[in-house]
Amino acid sequence: MSDWRGDDEFDAEWARPLGGNEPIDVGGSSSADLPHWTEAATGEVPEVFGDDASNTPPGPRFRMGDSDWAEDDLSTGEVLLDDSGAQPAGRAGRRRTTAKPTRKEKRAARKATIVDPEVEVDSGYDAGYGQDNYDDFNSEPGALEGVQLSRDEYDRSDEPRGTADLGSRLVTALIVAAVALLAFVIGRTTTVLLVTVIVLACAFELYEALRRAGYHTATVIGLLGCGSIVLIAYNQGDAAFPLVAMLVVVFTFLWYLLEVAKARPTINISLTLMVFAWIGIMGAFAGLLLRPDPAGTGLLLGVVICAVGGDIGSYFVGRASGHTLLLPRVSPNKTLEGLIGGAVTSVVLGGIIGVVLHPWADKGILAGLALGLVVAIAAPIGDLSESLIKRELGVKDISSFLPGHGGFLDRFDAILFTLPVGYYLALQLFS
16 A cells, blocks of 8 residues: 555445445556456456557567666666565666576586696606597586686697606606615615505595595595505505405494585595505505515515606607507507507516516516516506596696606506505415
């Protein structure tokens, strides 16, 4: 109502009997007769009068541009309502009509902004670069938001990646090699402590990369498992594996049962255990290789030399003559020529180890060649496996802690896969 009436006037109006039809003023030039509520419906539709003199009903109005939503236009008394029935004020009351992007559209947008997220600075199967080989993501919606890399981050010169930062790669490699050799010279205890630190660093980098991608893993449980299994394997042997694995599985489930992390349990439990199995369990084989006294350092050193040497050989052979892509949808920079070059280097170094490095030399050159062969098979699998995960996460390096190499996992991914095969080969040869 537009006015308030006194009690007498109000009562007089509403005291009238509900009898016949009385005309009601609707504010126009005509009146409408409304039937009594007890009578049947007539089926008539009320007239809608327009703004012009012809009383033509107004047609629909479409607002598409910003000018269509001008304040002056809305000041004529036109009312816009949202779904809740609330009356908006001016441009603030515009209803959102833009459709939410579909999952397919999000993937297309990611592919348009990411050029080659796999820049292999840790291995040398380098060949060409190409967006056409980029594999589409297959992950949870929104899991990768905030971690995609812009096109500018992949601008390159005509030279393969590695030439520009070869100096930093070399300096970092020399520092890491010096620290490792010092630990080997001091003894098994220092070496196993160094291995534990490296395993923890690799696991932390991967857990952190998963966190940046939107996952909520039980990082504390995973890191405790990865660190403890290396030390227990060194002290107790292979009995460490079922013990630590059981504890990690149980406490990872409890982590989500007790809602320490309120996240999707299935995917996050799986990722927590994946990192533990990949880095913790495989890294623990270094502890098993170090157990024999005093031959443990020689056993582990032989495996590491073959793996690192093969990686270097694949890098330079791939740069010099790499043309045939190996697995372009996983890593567009690795070539078959680089793979062969790395394998030959590993086998040659294995033969040398079988002659000069104790205890491998005790079994002769054939033992060394066998070591080089199994490492040549396992190392590329480890390298490509990490590339697969990095491709999924949309990152070119797991971290940037080691200049020119990326992170610890980028540097030691191949070695992790060679530790189990080196251990079981040594078990067959020396037992």
